[in-house]
Amino acid sequence: MxxxxxxxxxxxxxxxxxxxxxxxxxxxxxxxxxxxxxxxxxxxxxxxxxxxxxxxxxxxxxxxxxxxxxxxxxxxxxxxxxxxxxxxxxxxxxxxxxxxxxxxxxxxxxxxxxxxxxxxxxxxxxxxxxxxxxxxxxxxxxxxxxxxxxxxxxxxxxxxxxxxxxxxxxxxxxxxxxxxxxxxxxxxxxxxxxxxxxxxxxxxxxxxxxxxxxxxxxxxxxxxxxxxxxxxxxxxxxxxxxxxxxxxxxxxxxxxxxxxxxxxQGRQHRCKILHKWPHQSANRLETRDRQADIATTTLFQYIVDLPENVNISQFVTELCEQVFEFSGVFSLLESAAAPGSWSYMGFNEAIPHRFTYYIPDPFLTETSTLQPQVWTVDSIDDVWELLASVIDVNISQVVQVGCGPNNTDTRISFDQLKEIVRRSRESGLDELPSFYGGLVGYVSYEAGVVDGLNVPVDHESPAEVPDIDMTFYTRSIAVNHNSRRVFIHTFEEQNFVAIYRSWILRVAECIEMLPEVRRAKGRPAKERVGAAIAKFNDKKIPGDIRLPDKDEYLAKIDLAKEYLASGDSYELCVTDQTVVIEKGSLHDGSGDSNISFKEMRSDWAFYKQMKAMNPAPYSCFFRSKKSALIGMSPERFLRWDNNLGECELRPIKGTVKRTSKTTLEEATAKLKTPKEQAENLMIVDLIRHDVAQFCENVEVTQLMGIETYKNVYQLVSVIKGTNMRPGVTGADILRGTLPPGSMTGAPKKRSVEILQELEGHRRRGIYSGVSGYWDIMGHGDWSVVIRSAFSVGGQGTDVERIWKIGAGGAITALSDREEEWEEMKTKLEGTLRVFQNV
Known part of the structure; x- marks a missing residue:
């Protein structure tokens, strides 16, 4: 027995x-x-x-x-x-x-x-x-x-x-x-x-x-x-x-x-299994038959090999700017620094296929036409089920454009492509993309609190931006930084084959004309078509900055330490937000249904400044009608592969400012202290607990390794989960592990409740949430939204627009209040410098 x-x-x-x-x-x-x-x-x-x-x-x-x-x-x-x-x-x-x-x-x-x-x-x-x-x-x-x-x-x-x-x-x-x-x-x-x-x-x-x-x-x-x-x-x-x-x-x-x-029953692990939109009711708008709509969908793929001496970072920037001219608003997930090795761009038609949800609204908005659709939802569970049905694309075949003799097209089944990708992943190679199209966007901190922990948020503090904002992209570009190979993808219904095939070839032609590619091939640069978009200049914005109050921040640290002493928490990630007010109109008369050219140019200029000053492996540029998100996150939250049944998380705890006088040896000595290692260890144990609910095996493949970035040294651990339990997908793990433990503390649920009190029940919004992609092939990769800025209000109008920058640090019993204040400022400065012309 x-x-x-x-x-x-x-x-x-x-x-x-x-x-x-x-x-x-x-x-x-x-x-x-x-x-x-x-x-x-x-x-x-x-x-x-x-x-x-x-x-x-x-x-x-x-x-x-x-x-x-x-x-x-x-x-x-x-x-x-x-x-x-x-x-x-x-x-x-x-x-x-x-x-x-x-x-x-x-x-x-x-x-x-x-x-x-x-x-x-x-x-x-x-x-x-x-x-x-x-x-x-x-x-x-x-x-x-x-x-x-x-x-x-x-x-x-x-x-x-x-x-x-x-x-x-x-x-x-x-x-x-x-x-x-x-x-x-x-x-x-x-x-x-x-x-x-x-x-x-x-x-x-x-x-x-x-x-x-x-x-x-x-x-x-x-x-x-x-x-x-x-x-x-x-x-x-x-x-x-x-x-x-x-x-x-x-x-x-x-x-x-x-x-x-x-x-x-049901308490052995808290899996929330995702499945197709399960039911219809009188108070719910009829869902369209997505499988019927996409029954004849074809995925097109075109591969371009770049010159050996091309500057990948510059290439990605130029490609985004050029393709924007004929494809419109895009999203970018860029590996601007090691250990990241891929950059993904998502493009769509003029009107993006976007899903937005605010807590605690009983509806989700789908914008794919001039008239948005509204879906009635009973809870956030319904939101995720609808997103799961969207990502469940039935692709019948894959057409590899110009891959055969005499540049003829070759065809394989979608299952064959998935098997090729699976074998590549299984062998440890990083040669093929993880994003072929799908959902790109973010999940706010509060969405993770409500969904992952079942902790309510204060409704008296309304959301300034959507708590879930994802766009479904049918056109994408993947750039492998190591092999310098570019993968161009698009998929849609069969009767649009000619249109989408021509988009791929136009992107390929565009690549050949980019100044960085021509330079790498020893050819003179040519005047770019659409010169206006090439002038993505730094923008000087009138306004002001509202920094965190030192005395208030120190008081939060003191109260946090009292909760630690009483046994309510082991670690509390206390944060604050800086507000940058951007005044003046960005409206250029292009219409309220679209993002204006000036808005896009301004946000892209901020992103380029941020990348130049503080490149990071999990960078993001995401622009919607509701908000803009620009970020240089050093921290991967979760990567998954449903086909292999595995996932990986890379929590960061422990930061030392990098200066011309700080050597790696000195940083190592500071990061190997009991305080810094305790911070990291607590989050490693927390993540092992989170992942163990969904995977049979959990392994720490790197414990407290030191990684070097442009402005900081970081203490990084790597946790890998394998053998996902039956019925579990990566999206289940994403939901069940939010919000990121590195942004809450441990134990997570009680720590979140304490942090709500310490931070005055003010919503963190996108900061401390996650951004990334959910791919049609069964992959996902999400980073923690830190070292980032997001905008609220003012899009397309004459009123002020507000940028918010969050920063904070883990408070433990060994924390020194003045040192924690300085650490918070170090994290803040890297992002705030983008707005140095304010």
Whole structure:
């Protein structure tokens, strides 16, 4: 019989790392995760609870924010479960209790229940590593087989247990290990303990952290030591089921199992599976039959090889400007610096096929004609389902233009192309694009808060820009920076083949005429057609800048540190916004239905300045009627490949300003301090937890590597998830991991709630959200919107337009308020310099 484990989740951001640790043990237990808030007093006191105790061999009280001293608000249903176990243990039925294992908050609760006080540490220990001082009892118990080894453990706690038998009035708890941090904390801190006679174990540290050692061996010892107890307990339960004089208990265990399964189902992982638009109703506009519309769609591909000495950055800029002249507004996702190696441009017809959604509106707007369509939505789930149906394009064939003898077209099936791309990815090559067309845009921070965490946002603070803004592109250009190969793509219905094929050839001709290409081929540059668009000059804008107030920012840091000390959070990413007011008209009489030439030119000039000053691997230029987004993000949030069933995240935590006097060695010394590494470690553990809900395997392929950018040095980790669970897509992972943990802190849900209070319930908007693409081939790549600026208001009118620039930093117990202010300014300056002419 498989060992059954119930893990009570207190909404921590490391819970599923525990699931992974338990799952990989030799006993291979079956694990069910239930939120502590679901275990209500009514449920625990009902006749259903015996069925719960009978079903599970082990109950794990997991970590979480808060304190065991506040039962109702922080502990959820844990106290009720604990008291029920004790009641049944001592009651007339003489229950043989399940094994209990506590971690962090669970450790504190168990020892508090036996009378040992829980108090604040002199200084919180968040993301910091200690070495265990194992007792003689521990060497033969929880840490058997580890004698003589340095057992390093990661700690996330600001409270600790004062072990005191006299105060407790009993000696039921046996210490198994202490910390060795006496010099720093003034006393040893209890790190592991067990009950003297019952099968209860608990640890204060986090054995599931990526930097904790021997966590699996320690848990193997738990199951080894409790094996006989579990065997006897199962015999007792079977005996109860055979006895007719215990009808109530027997009925609770047997007849209520169906109710119990209903209560527990769906909690093993929180996947929101996307599928086609599922239904129609009287209050919903009829959805068009998208499959019928695109049943004969063909994907056209044309490949151009650039000269070896071409400047790719300059080439991408010139290509965007030139194609804009005959294709209109575009989006650009550019690798302006390593480690990025691709740039993608999306183009469309004069009227873009755009989807916009504002929280909490009950509708999504689709703009693909002069008259926008409005789709009724019940929740943000419906928004994502509609987007999923849009991306589900049925391409029948791929025409490779001019790839055969005498420049003839060749044809393959779409499935053949997908298989070629899949094999290339599987072999580790980066030769083929990941974007062949699809959705490009952004998801705001608030959309992630509502969708990923189910945390409401203040409706009194309205959204200034859409919370989801994505454009569906049927024409795209992909540039490989390493091979210097350009891929031109377009797809549409069969009766438009001639038009779309001619667009591809026009882009190819345009490439040959670009000044950078002609220079690389040793040819003289020619006067460009449409010279007006070539004059993308820097724009001097009248207006002013409103910077964050230092005293207010420092006050937020102080309050954040109080939340860290109270146990509510381990890390809080405090942010603020700078406002740049651009006054004067940008309207050129082109009509309200289009983005004016002057608006586009102005925004593009800002982007080019930003790229010249602070190039980054995940740069973006996105322009809609509602807003403009220009960014030089160094941080990939999520890349996925549905065909391989894998994803990758690259969180950044730890920043040192790069100057002419700062060497890599000096930056490394600053970034290898406990404070900087703790910041990064907490987010790595958080992301491992997020991804583990959707992928069977999660691996940290780079832990706290140092990467060099033009203006900063960064501490970067890489987390890879493989073997997506059945039915899971990359879009599910995107939704389930938002908002980015590097922009919130940990535990994520409680940290977001605290940050809403600290930041006055003001919306962050696009800042701290993600931007990127969702491709028709099953790929996606999204970056965190940082080192960026976005505009609100004033498009196409005579009123002022406002640019917003967000910046901030992770606050930990080791943070220095003045240093955090300086770090925030360092991040802000890189973007603010774009507007230096204000």
């Amino acid at each position: 498989t060992l059954q484990v119930l893990l009570i989740d207190s909404y921590d951001s490391f819970t599923f790392n525990l699931v992974t640790l338990f799952r990989d043990l030799t006993v291979h237990p079956e694990i069910t995760v239930v939120p502590s808030a679901h275990l209500t007093p009514a449920y625990v006191s009902s006749h259903l609870f015996p069925a719960l105790l009978a079903k599970f061999d082990v109950i794990v009280i997991g970590p979480g924010p808060g304190t065991p001293l506040q039962e109702d608000s922080d502990m959820g249903g844990i106290p009720h479960v604990w008291r029920a176990i004790d009641k049944y243990y001592a009651g007339s039925y003489r229950w043989v209790p399940p094994v209990v294992f506590g971690v962090c908050l669970g450790f504190q609760w168990i020892l508090l229940a036996y009378g040992h006080p829980v108090v604040r540490l002199p200084r919180p220990r968040h993301g910091l590593i200690s070495v265990l001082d194992v007792t003689e009892e521990g060497k033969n118990d929880l840490f058997a087989g580890l004698d003589g080894k340095d057992i390093e453990c990661v700690r996330y706690h600001s409270l600790h247990v004062q072990y005191d038998n006299d105060f407790a009035g009993n000696n039921d708890i046996v210490p198994l290990a202490w910390s060795r941090d006496e010099n720093e904390e003034g006393q040893k801190v209890l790190m592991a303990a067990r009950h003297k006679t019952r099968p209860y174990w608990a640890v204060q540290y986090h054995p599931e952290s990526i930097c904790s050692k021997y966590g699996a061996q320690m848990l193997e010892n738990v199951f080894r030591l409790s094996e006989e107890h579990t065997r006897l307990r199962r015999q007792w339960i079977n005996k109860v089921l055979e006895q007719d004089h215990l009808p109530l208990l027997k009925a609770s265990i047997l007849e209520r199992q169906d109710v119990l399964e209903t209560f527990l």
